[in-house]
């Protein structure tokens with residue numbers, strides 16, 4: 001047999017053969033397989049701005065704390081409706097430029113949440129901008145750094161018509177006569193973050209991937225369905241609390257409180273339901289609330305509003321699915337006129 005102690009040639013040769021075989025298996029074959037990847041039907045390439053936003057994402061090294069991969073294990077179910085597949089990265093794997101290889105967006109460290117589906121989970125530009133300016137303003141216990149250098153302090157009188165100002169709570173920015181304006185980089189970065197949306201696979205091949213998914217579909221996302229019907233509190237936590245906070249107190253200067261709100265406590269829930277369906281942008285000292293009508297069913301909105309109207313000291317009658325349906329139809333008929 002090979003005597004590695006005396007025949008050093010054999011040692012080098014064997015090591016060489018093993019090295020080449022492993023290189024082929026681990027690097028070259030997968031690279032060829034990647035070449036054959038195709039986009040998912042209907043998948044859109046990154047727009048020019050989203051691609052620029054990706055460069056900001058890479059430059060700021062957001063991958064240090066955020067992944068973009070849903071693994072085929074149960075604990076990853078919350079990050080998407082299926083595990084990630086090579087096609088998901090079809091349009092983002094293009095080289096950034098001639099010097100830089102495609103970024104390893106997959107990430108290996110999850111200090112913060114996975115961002116595979118963040119564009120669907122949090123579609124609000126205002127939320128993302130305030131969060132980047134100071135994460136503590138929206139998530140008090142956050143350990144994410146503040147990206148203040150993506151923003152400028154501008155004298156109120158010098159704010160241009162096209163400048164995007166953000167409403168920052170006094171606690172985090174208190175210079176009378178000054179406003180916080182997002183830089184172009186911040187806007188591009190947010191455009192990129194909002195583009196991160198997991199594509200549905202055609203033909204609902206989802207269940208083949210995650211056996212546990214069936215269970216979630218039956219039980220309702222994150223326990224949103226309990227035995228007595230929809231759970232308004234859990235639905236509120238999933239859909240509204242990012243801005244209005246779990247305790248309904250909101251974030252002063254950015255998102256209004258729902259505790260004690262006249263709109264929430266009004267005997268007549270019409271305006272409250274309309275705000276959820278259509279979004280709300282009534283006051284300059286707050287951000288903009290996005291419309292949520294497409295994400296929530298009538299029954300879910302009834303459960304959420306009933307929760308809001310009976311929590312944090314609020315006291316108003318429950319809302320029925322029927323009430324929401326009427327308003328939704330009214331809005332539709334108004335749009336058709």
Ligand code: HEC
Pocket residue numbers: 057060061062063064065066111112113114115118121122128135136139141142143144145147189193
């Ligand atoms: C030191 C680690 C760290 C870095 C670096 C970091 N983040 Fe975060 N991020 C977090 C943590 C922790 C959270 C969860 C708490 C929160 O929402 O602020 C988070 C939350 C988020 C969220 C909200 C996710 C959700 O599901 O609600 C977004 C979006 C986000 N980060 C984007 C970014 C971007 C963009 C960058 C780069 C500019 C970045 N993060 C850099 C730690 C980090």
Ligand code: HEC
Pocket residue numbers: 124127236239240241242243244254255256257258261262263264272275276280281282283284286287288289290292304305308
């Ligand atoms: C992305 C952040 C965001 C999310 C998510 C959000 N809101 Fe809002 N909401 C706002 C902002 C900003 C305003 C204030 C808009 C203004 O006055 O210009 C607001 C206003 C309101 C108001 C009016 C309160 C008052 O007294 O003026 C109600 C009620 C409300 N939201 C309910 C909800 C409910 C219920 C949900 C979940 C289904 C929800 N919001 C989700 C940002 C958000």
